[in-house]
Amino acid sequence: MEKLCNFNHEFIIVHLLLFASLLSFTNPTPSPTQDEQSQIISRFQEYLRINTSQPSPDYKKSTQFILTLAESLSLETQVIEFVQGKPLVILKWPGSDLSLPSILLNSHTDVVPSESSKWDYHPFGAHIDENGNIFARGSQDMKCVGMQYMEAVRRLKASGFQPKRSLYLSFVPDEEIGGHDGLEKLAQSDVFKNMNVDIILDEGLASPNENYRLFYGERTPWWLVIKATGAPGHGAKLYDNSAMENLFKSIESIRRFRASQFDLVKAGLKGEGEVISVNMAFLKAGTPSPTGFVMNLQPSEAEAGFDIRIPPTVNAESLEKRIAEEWAPASRNMSFEVEQVKQFSLRKKWHSVRIKGWCTMFSGSVSTKFCGILQYISWNQYDYVLWFVQYFVLLIPSVI
Numbered sequence: 001m002e003k004l005c006n007f008n009h010e011f012i013i014v015h016l017l018l019f020a021s022l023l024s025f026t027n028p029t030p031s032p033t034q035d036e037q038s039q040i041i042s043r044f045q046e047y048l049r050i051n052t053s054q055p056s057p058d059y060k061k062s063t064q065f066i067l068t069l070a071e072s073l074s075l076e077t078q079v080i081e082f083v084q085g086k087p088l089v090i091l092k093w094p095g096s097d098l099s100l101p102s103i104l105l106n107s108h109t110d111v112v113p114s115e116s117s118k119w120d121y122h123p124f125g126a127h128i129d130e131n132g133n134i135f136a137r138g139s140q141d142m143k144c145v146g147m148q149y150m151e152a153v154r155r156l157k158a159s160g161f162q163p164k165r166s167l168y169l170s171f172v173p174d175e176e177i178g179g180h181d182g183l184e185k186l187a188q189s190d191v192f193k194n195m196n197v198d199i200i201l202d203e204g205l206a207s208p209n210e211n212y213r214l215f216y217g218e219r220t221p222w223w224l225v226i227k228a229t230g231a232p233g234h235g236a237k238l239y240d241n242s243a244m245e246n247l248f249k250s251i252e253s254i255r256r257f258r259a260s261q262f263d264l265v266k267a268g269l270k271g272e273g274e275v276i277s278v279n280m281a282f283l284k285a286g287t288p289s290p291t292g293f294v295m296n297l298q299p300s301e302a303e304a305g306f307d308i309r310i311p312p313t314v315n316a317e318s319l320e321k322r323i324a325e326e327w328a329p330a331s332r333n334m335s336f337e338v339e340q341v342k343q344f345s346l347r348k349k350w351h352s353v354r355i356k357g358w359c360t361m362f363s364g365s366v367s368t369k370f371c372g373i374l375q376y377i378s379w380n381q382y383d384y385v386l387w388f389v390q391y392f393v394l395l396i397p398s399v400i
């Protein structure tokens with residue numbers, strides 16, 4: 001079994017073999033032969049080699065690739081472009097009892113950009129090193145999951161398994177830039193309504209060891225841009241209320257907050273998913289000159305952008321208050337904008353994507369399987385519809 005290692009680099013090692021072993025645990029299918037294993041890996045590599053990085057993902061190729069795989073599995077296929085050039089591929093394995101609500105396994109096809117010069121191997125080469133590690137952008141986020149869905153279906157089909165509920169697989173575009181032209185439009189559509197989805201499995205994180213980690217929620221991203229303005233001034237003078245000074249006061253305050261949250265994680269008092277993370281994404285200031293920046297001028301505007309992630313247990317109003325009063329107060333000539341990724345409603349009674357925590361599941365443990373079922377039942381009662389599960393295969397036979 002391969003392990004995730006070296007988090008410093010932008011590559012991953014994927015657990016395709018792990019998935020195979022899960023299947024053998026949950027379903028009486030034989031372990032894949034050496035030949036089958038290498039086919040699984042090749043298919044995965046093929047997907048990784050399609051450059052679907054933002055801002056210009058090759059959706060044509062990824063769509064074709066997914067459709068070819070779907071055909072080999074005799075799945076029903078549908079390609080929808082709510083926005084031209086941004087295809088959603090929906091695959092269906094019809095269940096034996098069509099009166100039952102369905103299961104949706106979602107993954108996104110796009111990946112974040114990469115700086116290939118900083119990679120040990122080309123980000124779209126899907127190189128396998130001598131330890132079996134696969135290097136590629138999107139290998140973790142989240143082409144591995146999309147492929148695990150496919151391989152799970154392949155093995156379940158090969159074993160003669162027939163689901164009672166219909167199983168859908170969706171491959172959606174543009175998740176990395178907010179999902180507005182992808183999943184968001186699907187969730188608002190009649191197509192989605194007609195799918196009658198009861199449970200969705202989506203993205204998680206790879207496991208750095210041999211435990212199966214189950215994620216059942218997601219923090220909400222807030223993208224905050226704070227802007228400071230002030231009178232421009234000569235670089236030799238000390239002024240109060242300059243744009244840079246005001247921005248720095250805010251950055252210091254945000255940094256203190258960030259440290260306080262991080263301390264909770266470091267002390268083991270809270271999990272990473274239970275605190276508000278704040279990371280600076282950009283700083284924009286200065287008066288450009290032909291050779292760089294004007295050095296003897298205090299600029300009249302300065303901006304900084306932050307990626308903030310908020311657990312559902314946190315009171316969003318208090319954070320809004322903090323932003324307005326401490327991080328970008330009008331009293332310091334500051335303004336701010338927050339882009340919140342909408343928690344759109346999938347069904348009236350099931351609203352918003354939330355985290356309640358996480359649990360580590362152990363391979364081979366009988367309780368693991370029941371943990372999945374029990375949590376499904378209790379979370380469902382608490383309106384938690386979306387699961388973010390790394391090793392969903394473990395759960396499919398339980399839920400179906």
Ligand SMILES: [Zn+2]
Pocket residue numbers: 108141142175203
């Ligand atoms: Zn992702």
